[in-house]
Amino acid sequence: MKAITLCFVALSLVCTASEKPNVLFIAVDDLNDWIGCLGGHPQTKTPNFDRLAASGTLFKNAYCPAASCNPSRTAIFSGLPPHRSGLYHNTQKMREVLPDAELLPRYFSRNGYWSAGSGKMLHYVIDPQSWDDYFPDKAKDNPFPDTFYPKQRPVNLPRAGDWQYVETDWAALDVTDKEFGGDWSVTKWVGEQLDRKHEKPFFLACGLYRPHEPWFVPKKYFEPFPLDSIQLPPGYKADDLDDVPPVGQKLGRNRYFDHIQKHGQWKKGIQAYLASIHFADAMLGRVLDSLEKSPHRDNTIVVLWSDHGWHLGEKEHWQKFTGWRACARVPLMIRVPKGVPGLAEGTQAGSVCHRPVSLVDLFATLTDLCGLPAKPDIESRSLVPLLRDSSAPWPHAALTHLDKPENYALSTERWRYIHYQGGEEELYDIGTDPHEWTNLATQPEYGANLAEMRALVPQKVAPVHRTQPNQ
């Protein structure tokens, strides 16, 4: 009897090892470090981000490949960072720059998976050829379900001119989550996919659009943040730009922050961003609850990332597009169940990793975890050694590109280096200065640190890809 039992156990183990794990791939748009587990703002309320982080590995020095949506997401999905693809801008069309690239979901499909998604994963397109299914409508190439918007707009922040993005506005809406739609509908559909049986392993993507602007969410998400209680961003320092070189000052001092202050909207903006994060957190909770109840609970890898961060006044900046940590640093958390091909022991709950990693590494990490062949023509490094041991040696730096090949930020565990066209530089010691208040690049005693950072910059950097001459 004992021999039979042992044989049965051995067979089960073989079965488990040969099964491919599922992947739940969650993207959050424009979320900086204002989640409880990253400590970016003392008032934020994110129990669901925090419970996911606590159940696997939280990366505390994860950086985006680029400081805006399109180049960041293109890099994540293609495994090609901007300095390889030539895609640096939101205005460049991914398929004009990379007509033949096989993106992450299609790569999984070709290797035996069912790939499907909902909400914003790529930059306002689905790219139907990359997915087996998409909600709401793959054929229309529109990743967004119906979402409630106020009839009269703007609600709070007046328009100042054509330079102002039309969605920069905020308000508490008198609607339920269901009436709001948007991310509620996305998470409903994703939950339904988690709830049912599948013939193949799945790569399932959930794209949460909040806290991307406009910061309109149901009013209950504003309630924990009364306006008279709102605290300014901990990273804000009034004279912070004084030691930043001229190109950096120009990049920092954009018109939004000045406009918002003039109209007395700074604290209202902070309140609305906190409310939008709180809403995104609740939507994430719906997906995590669905997975908990799902037959796939114990065989699904969960990855959560945001495409870049966001300034709310730090360095006199509002928005993204900068190399500072407020924008370049992002949430990244990965939970791996036991028994997957690339990490049999799974991740350990409560792991925290301080190594500098880039989101462009997700492609290689996922193929490695799932036992798929490594894609050869990409520039993506598997994070599995860090998922196995969060303090494993990691001699790499993370590169974040801005709008031009010559403008970038480079992050190691302790140092951050920013380079602008024309040769201007910044250097920060985030071990002692996490908000990057003191630029050390001009202080001679840091010359050796500067030289070390310069030596880590890639030798070959692609120019901006142009689809037509002189465009």
Ligand SMILES: [Ca+2]
């Ligand atoms: Ca974004």
Ligand SMILES: [Ca+2]
């Ligand atoms: Ca400063």
